[in-house]
Amino acid sequence: MDENLxxxxxxxxxxxxxxxxxxxxxxxDIGRLTGLMAPLHxxxxxxxxxxxxPHDRRALLALWSGGxxxxxxxxxxxxxxxEVIDALPDAVVAEAVRTLDTDDVVDIxxxxxxxxxxxxxxxxxxxxxxAVEQALAFPEGSAGRLMQREVVIAPEHWTVGDAIDYLRAAxxxxxxxxxxxxxxxxxxxxxxxxxxxxxSARRDVALRAITEDSFRTVSATDPEGDVAYMFNQYHLISCxxxxxxxxxxxxxxxxxxxxxxxxEHEEDLLRLAGVGxxxxxxxxxxxxxxxxxxxxxxxxxTANIAALVVAxxxxxxxxxxxxxxxxxxxxxxxxxxxxxxxTVAVRALATRDLTGANAWRVVRRELAVxxxxxxxxxxxxxxxxxxxxxxxxxxxxxxxxxxxTLIVAALAGIVVPLALDRLGFDPALSSGTFxxxxxxxxxxxxxxxxxxxxxx
Amino acid sequence: MDENLxxxxxxxxxxxxxxxxxxxxxxxDIGRLTGLMAPLHxxxxxxxxxxxxPHDRRALLALWSGGxxxxxxxxxxxxxxxEVIDALPDAVVAEAVRTLDTDDVVDIxxxxxxxxxxxxxxxxxxxxxxAVEQALAFPEGSAGRLMQREVVIAPEHWTVGDAIDYLRAAxxxxxxxxxxxxxxxxxxxxxxxxxxxxxSARRDVALRAITEDSFRTVSATDPEGDVAYMFNQYHLISCxxxxxxxxxxxxxxxxxxxxxxxxEHEEDLLRLAGVGxxxxxxxxxxxxxxxxxxxxxxxxxTANIAALVVAxxxxxxxxxxxxxxxxxxxxxxxxxxxxxxxTVAVRALATRDLTGANAWRVVRRELAVxxxxxxxxxxxxxxxxxxxxxxxxxxxxxxxxxxxTLIVAALAGIVVPLALDRLGFDPALSSGTFxxxxxxxxxxxxxxxxxxxxxx
Numbered sequence: 001m002d003e004n005l006x007x008x009x010x011x012x013x014x015x016x017x018x019x020x021x022x023x024x025x026x027x028x029d030i031g032r033l034t035g036l037m038a039p040l041h042x043x044x045x046x047x048x049x050x051x052x053x054p055h056d057r058r059a060l061l062a063l064w065s066g067g068x069x070x071x072x073x074x075x076x077x078x079x080x081x082x083e084v085i086d087a088l089p090d091a092v093v094a095e096a097v098r099t100l101d102t103d104d105v106v107d108i109x110x111x112x113x114x115x116x117x118x119x120x121x122x123x124x125x126x127x128x129x130x131a132v133e134q135a136l137a138f139p140e141g142s143a144g145r146l147m148q149r150e151v152v153i154a155p156e157h158w159t160v161g162d163a164i165d166y167l168r169a170a171x172x173x174x175x176x177x178x179x180x181x182x183x184x185x186x187x188x189x190x191x192x193x194x195x196x197x198x199x200s201a202r203r204d205v206a207l208r209a210i211t212e213d214s215f216r217t218v219s220a221t222d223p224e225g226d227v228a229y230m231f232n233q234y235h236l237i238s239c240x241x242x243x244x245x246x247x248x249x250x251x252x253x254x255x256x257x258x259x260x261x262x263x264e265h266e267e268d269l270l271r272l273a274g275v276g277x278x279x280x281x282x283x284x285x286x287x288x289x290x291x292x293x294x295x296x297x298x299x300x301x302t303a304n305i306a307a308l309v310v311a312x313x314x315x316x317x318x319x320x321x322x323x324x325x326x327x328x329x330x331x332x333x334x335x336x337x338x339x340x341x342x343t344v345a346v347r348a349l350a351t352r353d354l355t356g357a358n359a360w361r362v363v364r365r366e367l368a369v370x371x372x373x374x375x376x377x378x379x380x381x382x383x384x385x386x387x388x389x390x391x392x393x394x395x396x397x398x399x400x401x402x403x404x405t406l407i408v409a410a411l412a413g414i415v416v417p418l419a420l421d422r423l424g425f426d427p428a429l430s431s432g433t434f435x436x437x438x439x440x441x442x443x444x445x446x447x448x449x450x451x452x453x454x455x456x
Numbered sequence: 457m458d459e460n461l462x463x464x465x466x467x468x469x470x471x472x473x474x475x476x477x478x479x480x481x482x483x484x485d486i487g488r489l490t491g492l493m494a495p496l497h498x499x500x501x502x503x504x505x506x507x508x509x510p511h512d513r514r515a516l517l518a519l520w521s522g523g524x525x526x527x528x529x530x531x532x533x534x535x536x537x538x539e540v541i542d543a544l545p546d547a548v549v550a551e552a553v554r555t556l557d558t559d560d561v562v563d564i565x566x567x568x569x570x571x572x573x574x575x576x577x578x579x580x581x582x583x584x585x586x587a588v589e590q591a592l593a594f595p596e597g598s599a600g601r602l603m604q605r606e607v608v609i610a611p612e613h614w615t616v617g618d619a620i621d622y623l624r625a626a627x628x629x630x631x632x633x634x635x636x637x638x639x640x641x642x643x644x645x646x647x648x649x650x651x652x653x654x655x656s657a658r659r660d661v662a663l664r665a666i667t668e669d670s671f672r673t674v675s676a677t678d679p680e681g682d683v684a685y686m687f688n689q690y691h692l693i694s695c696x697x698x699x700x701x702x703x704x705x706x707x708x709x710x711x712x713x714x715x716x717x718x719x720e721h722e723e724d725l726l727r728l729a730g731v732g733x734x735x736x737x738x739x740x741x742x743x744x745x746x747x748x749x750x751x752x753x754x755x756x757x758t759a760n761i762a763a764l765v766v767a768x769x770x771x772x773x774x775x776x777x778x779x780x781x782x783x784x785x786x787x788x789x790x791x792x793x794x795x796x797x798x799t800v801a802v803r804a805l806a807t808r809d810l811t812g813a814n815a816w817r818v819v820r821r822e823l824a825v826x827x828x829x830x831x832x833x834x835x836x837x838x839x840x841x842x843x844x845x846x847x848x849x850x851x852x853x854x855x856x857x858x859x860x861t862l863i864v865a866a867l868a869g870i871v872v873p874l875a876l877d878r879l880g881f882d883p884a885l886s887s888g889t890f891x892x893x894x895x896x897x898x899x900x901x902x903x904x905x906x907x908x909x910x911x912x
Contacts, residue, residue, distance in 0.1 A: 273799030343729035
């Protein structure tokens with residue numbers, strides 16, 4: 001509780017500031033607006049812009065365009081980035097992107113329409129423009145897109161003293177770097193030394209003697225998801241990127257990897273819920289509708305299949321109308337059990353904890369859990385149905401149907417995502433819709449089929 | 457597709473290695489087992505142990521206990537950590553924990569039973585034991601538990617040269633550090649300098665002149681979720697931790713924050729699915745049942761409420777049996793729309809993109825989307841029902857019911873998690889079960905109520 005109270009207090013402070021900012025915007029009071037906005041971190045400015053309604057956002061940008069720098073653009077959610085860039089004078093955009101590292105410029109460019117891209121490329125200095133265009137030549141979602149090209153390297157024969165002298169003389173060091181990468185004469189990385197080691201070793205120590213065991217490289221064409229997994233799995237802080245010939249072309253740092261991990265989590269969560277990947281809380285009504293309609297449409301089709309199954313048993317239902325009242329129980333239990341099994345499977349596939357090595361064991365486990373939970377609820381529900389309707393056979397029917405439904409739910413929840421993964425599709429796409437429909441169809445069939453045999 | 461093929465290839469390599477390891481375990485071939493295990497990273501050894509079935513795991517540990525070091529224990533999922541520690545000789549455990557930083561020892565201890573904790577505390581040197589016990593005095597899930605106590609500090613008046621000389625002479629520097637923290641005479645942190653800056657500045661430069669703007673501190677009692685959010689939001693790489701008096705007591709590094717972020721994602725995902733927080737793919741049948749049964753039990757109760765609503769309309773259903781076949785369509789559309797709305801809301805609350813500043817705008821958006829999607833599907837489904845059953849009034853009933861259901865689903869999906877958040881509960885706990893039951897109950901009531909009025 002204390003934790004949440006603290007957050008609520010912060011929320012209130014935040015709400016007060018937002019109110020003051022909106023007030024300054026309405027009053028057109030640039031001085032007061034600047035006073036309120038200037039102390040904010042770029043990430044907080046971006047959040048503020050995302051949370052405002054579009055009308056207020058335009059008004060704020062018109063008053064305070066000079067305050068939007070490269071860091072703010074870089075932090076903005078893609079869903080409103082284009083809108084913000086369009087609202088800014090060209091000179092402000094040009095100034096903003098010139099201060100960014102190339103990886104951040106690439107990140108901004110990726111989501112823009114061609115004309116927006118041109119506007120930004122034109123603003124860059126020639127060397128940066130070339131670097132950005134080279135990065136864009138790598139496939140979307142690859143390590144080559146994610147990396148920064150600014151690297152700190154040293155010939156493999158250097159000493160600590162050589163490295164320190166070089167760093168002191170160097171201009172234009174990257175904003176962030178955590179290792180000195182050792183390269184051979186053909187620019188192939190052969191190891192790296194943490195800055196902590198460089199600082200704590202004597203000047204005459206060879207860099208080669210203090211390299212890290214954790215050294216790994218990634219290929220520029222590797223998918224960013226694999227790179228993020230590697231950072232998380234092996235606790236990397238930065239990782240050199242090599243081209244097809246094994247030559248150093250850039251470096252990826254942990255903050256970029258953390259971002260990718262966060263995005264992949266979001267993607268899994270939204271896909272499981274049947275919401276388009278790129279949904280954002282900042283989207284308008286139209287974009288939100290577009291993201292959700294396709295899955296609802298699929299759901300309408302699959303629900304009609306379940307309806308057709310039920311329709312086959314109309315004669316039974318007409319005879320024993322209480323069956324219609326019990327149907328939602330079969331559907332709810334099946335749906336919930338399927339969601340449980342499915343979510344655990346999708347998560348375990350994403351973290352690579354579910355592999356060929358343990359798939360069968362997990363399938364057997366799900367089967368056992370489905371059977372045991374099914375029997376437990378069968379007894380409870382059969383008892384309840386008997387108590388409510390006084391008909392022991394109705395209790396037997398709902399009980400047996402629950403056992404079958406929970407077994408199907410548990411199995412479908414693991415087998416469908418595993419199969420999708422093997423076939424090269426994202427298991428999160430198996431989403432509620434398919435697995436739950438499958439469970440519903442078999443559950444209704446079992447329930448009404450048993451009822452037909454046992455009650456009529 | 458290429459991405460997934462690459463992963464499948466890796467999976468096959470992985471499966472081959474696992475098979476070879478199991479074979480060596482069965483044959484009791486220690487030499488071959490060591491040859492296969494030794495090249496693996498500690499994180500991969502831990503994954504392997506998690507993926508094996510319990511019987512094979514015990515056999516492997518009996519053969520190869522000496523190979524389990526502190527890093528492996530540290531990487532193990534909590535669900536099998538206790539089992540592994542119990543299986544190891546005391547001397548191996550003692551040796552393993554002695555090599556770890558205090559934050560990793562704390563992380564291991566947290567999840568153990570008291571006797572397991574004693575075994576590990578006894579193995580530590582006195583100074584480390586005191587440090588670990590001090591960390592355990594902070595509340596669970598706080599920054600104090602997450603931080604490492606090994607810090608690299610410098611008096612605020614030092615120069616770059618002073619810092620380098622100190623680091624060269626220092627013994628026992630932490631494994632990882634990214635900043636030199638400047639402290640005042642009372643040990644209050646006043647700024648920090650990145651190692652890159654220390655390395656690239658001249659010896660006579662004052663550290664105070666090259667501190668970072670990003671400098672922030674956290675309090676040892678702050679919840680770890682807030683700390684992880686801060687790292688992600690402000691791109692921190694390390695962050696000093698202070699006590700109630702503002703004095704430096706430790707430092708948190710980005711890899712720990714990344715871990716917390718990952719765990720919080722997992723928690724949200726599992727809670728949304730109604731699976732206990734601490735479910736793991738390595739759990740056995742019994743633990744899995746225990747994690748899932750409570751939510752299924754709640755779901756059984758709420759499903760019975762929906763059943764009671766339907767039971768009120770038995771007379772109507774007896775007259776127009778096709779209503780029973782159409783009920784699953786109302787339930788499926790409502791359930792899917794509610795899941796969409798709910799998932800987007802829970803995610804946005806977790807990333808703090810949904811706040812008091814935009815809550816009403818998002819609620820209005822959900823309402824509009826619910827209405828528009830409802831109308832779209834009402835037209836389609838009303839047409840389909842008319843075409844199938846030739847009864848225009850049945851089409852009108854299902855159409856109107858879908859509009860009401862989708863509006864309720866969209867609203868419940870946002871209002872319930874917002875309300876839980878305001879009341880200080882985790883919004884992910886609003887889970888499918890509550891929101892979907894609410895939608896079902898109102899959807900069935902609308903559908904069958906309209907049918908009663910319009911058809912009978």
